[in-house]
Amino acid sequence: MGRRKLEMKKIEKSSSRLVTFSKRRSGAFKKANELSTLCGAEIAIIVFSPGGKPFSFGKPNIETVVNRFQNRNQKRSRSHENGSRASNKKTQKRVQKLNHELINLDAQVESENQKNEKFNQWGNNCLFEGKQPIEQLDLNHLKIFKRQLNDLCTNSHSQVMEFQASQSLLLLANME
């Protein structure tokens, strides 16, 4: 699916192989997500790169699907459901708001999409607030945020996950 037709054999050139792996892996995950969304199906993908690095995608999550497949429906441990981590109510509220806004934003954009004409004027009329193209930054933030989140989902290593979680929000915090 590119400039040339690729032979279906291992790509020799290691640099190309790596690029292809990365592109196709994300392509595969996207497909999996679409399949799941469109058809209401549960799906899990596990890939090991040639270098041995694990990548995974799961919806609703890997464990559920894999366990179901292995007929080992282990019961969830609900004992930690809320733990001490949810103790900061202020933060919790904010996050809740944030989440709603995000959902609303998505719905809004979709709605505007249908009113194509108006949406097209978005960029013309509302970009600058004072001097700063704040909204543009927002979009970039969203993209970066998305990328970070994507990494979080892709990488199953919990420690890396938490690290990246911090990183992503720090990034957002530091960009202005």
Next chain:
Amino acid sequence: MGRRKLEMKKIEKSSSRLVTFSKRRSGAFKKANELSTLCGAEIAIIVFSPGGKPFSFGKPNIETVVNRFQNRNQKRSRSHENGSRASNKKTQKRVQKLNHELINLDAQVESENQKNEKFNQWGNNCLFEGKQPIEQLDLNHLKIFKRQLNDLCTNSHSQVMEFQASQSLLLLANME
């Protein structure tokens, strides 16, 4: 990728949904096989149809890949104190959801980009005109979103900030 563009939501018509599931499932497996062949990667896919039927693909085979993945998780799990794994699962789930929201958002904007050249140069040639059209609603969502993200992380010095950042995503994970 067909006669029409499909909305990324569950297909209502059950007959169409079934056809789509079948087609896309085989498409996904084919992609997985190609990825494996081209890059020398191990891969496993498990899918449950909406009806609950399991389908799977694995190269060299499912068991190998899944076991490799789970062994790795076991190691990881042992090195953690109790409870962290459960939270991480939920973090992953929540983050996945958010990610999907953002993917959709991004897709919408991208779609508009193609339709409207002006939008492509969003940040370059758009001047603030002081208008307050209806489309402003979208921007308000963006602004609020960003402000709240900032609020999450801006309050304190970097160490506390990082702590809160982690906490935020963990909270996201714990809220539904």
Next chain:
DNA sequence: CACTCTATATATAAACT
């Protein structure tokens, strides 16, 4: 690297068988 930009190769939605 991670991303962008195109020309091409593929996947697939609908319709039909």
Next chain:
DNA sequence: TAGTTTATATATAGAGT
């Protein structure tokens, strides 16, 4: 319910930044 066809939508190879 699975193939076949065909018009379109996507994915992505290769090259460049």
